[in-house]
Amino acid sequence: MTGPIVEAMNVSKILGSGPARVQALKDVSLTLNGGKLTVLMGPSGSGKTTLLSILGCMLTPTEGTVRVCGTSTSGARPEELAKIRRQHIGFVFQSYHLFSTLTVAENVRLALDVRDERGLKAMAKTEEVLASVGLTSKMASFPRQLSGGEQQRVAIARAIVAEPSAILADEPTASLDAANGQAIMAIFSAIAKERGHAVLVVTHDPRLFGFADRIVHIEDGSLTREEFTDPDALRLRKTRN
């Protein structure tokens, strides 16, 4: 689609109430476009996860608007948010969150199953996407039989198999060694470039910046800087704030 896939406008989020009340996000505006890999960077407690949750339609903002493929999440009930996630968003989690009792292929196919996509077509899609992350030989394995990097590749396959418009990844390399981290980021970069997905990766590992088209910094619930990288020279091209 043309235009932004995920669009947050003047988003604020207050978590908790009473003495535990915290303003997690303050007037955040951010767009994610197809074919681009955006890295969201910030220290612990800066609001990264809250922003990811709001962009991924797990939470709704206290103020401001979020649109996913043109659909506003304002006032949406949990079931409606689930429908938006189902239609437009794929998630990759730091802890993979694979289903231990399902095989690799079944874990991936689950993302199609919740979208009522079943049968031979679903199996073919599963095989294709597992091949794209280099796990054809592990289709019948269970998650416990895989390395951390392999498990994360399964999680990525699960996120992209239904061809969502946006892929949101929360610290996907945090549990991996450097080599595996680089390999995973290369996959994300390829997903953005070759499949045209809008990819947002939350990380605090600066070694991964080289894969980003854009780096967004967040601190104390506010976006503080936005950097656009030159894909050839990997140098900073534009700085905001």
Added chain:
Amino acid sequence: MSLVFTLASRNLFQDRLRFIAALIGIVFSVVLVMVQMGLYFGFGRMVTTMIDHASTDLWIVASGAKCFEDLSLLNMEMQNRLAAIDGVAEVIPVVVGFSAWMLPDGAMTPVFVIGSDFTAGGLSPWNIVEGTVQSLTAPGTVAIDRSYYDRLGVSGVGATARIRGQPVTVGAITDGIRSFTTTPYVFSDLGSAQSYIGLPASFISHFLVRLKPKADIERIRQDILANSSGIQALTPDQFRDQSRSFWLFGTGAGAALFAGALLSVIVGTAIVAQTLYSSTKDHLYEFATLRAIGASNSYIYKVIICQALLNAVIGFAIAALIGTAVAHFTAKSALQIVITPNLMIELFLLTVVMCIASAIAAILRVVRVDPVIVLTQ
């Protein structure tokens, strides 16, 4: 095929101990309900066994009589009045009552005497395995069930004993005519039975009324009631219901069986609910992940309900085998456990309902799961 079944079954079988605990809960619960209901049906069938085996269109009993075994009396003079009613073909008197059977060693044991006119096809013994019904027309000849050989100190046709001091000869042996009171039934002709019970010849306890073909049973019933006072005129179904109601609910036996069954269902439901709930809690991150990747509530409910149904099907299958075995072993006992195909179907449905009801707590827990937890873990 949907992965709902795969996910539900593998999650269920992953923790074998918990699965076995749930199965034990279901099996015990269902077997208990099966036995209680089987006893209920067995008891219900046993208390009406004489009514079931009598060939009659109407039962005439004293107005206060609640069941076949009721010893309320009717006057024999009524027989002619009943026979004179238009549409009545035959009126056969029956007498029942307790008496004392003297064993060869002189010991006494109570018996329940049933006397009828066998030439008229009254209330005759059935399942005869030795001797004949015709032999019972001779005075002093009785029929007993072979399950009471030891109790009555006899071993077959031709054996002799005394009832209320009068000599009797066993003329026929039956199989399976057992009394729920454990007091042996003794069949004899009407006159002999009256003397065994100690009744004058003018008193009996029931009349069996047979009607002419195409007679209007309800009109005749009303005519009988208008013609005689102090009696009930009941169809076999009405007398059966009245007897069953008295023994099952008048005595509290049925209520106790139902209460036991209800308690079993409650305990079973609680065990399965606890197991499903703890299983769901253990897989909470998986359910949160399902929600995060966009699974609808109904998809998640299906996983939990599928687990509940798997519990129900496997648990019921085991319980049905045990229940059938128990029923088989009690087939020859005084109080049979009767498990009918309908009871099996109803118990299966009950098991399914019980297991689905058990899933409610787990579903309520999952509904509250915030998918954000998969990002914060």
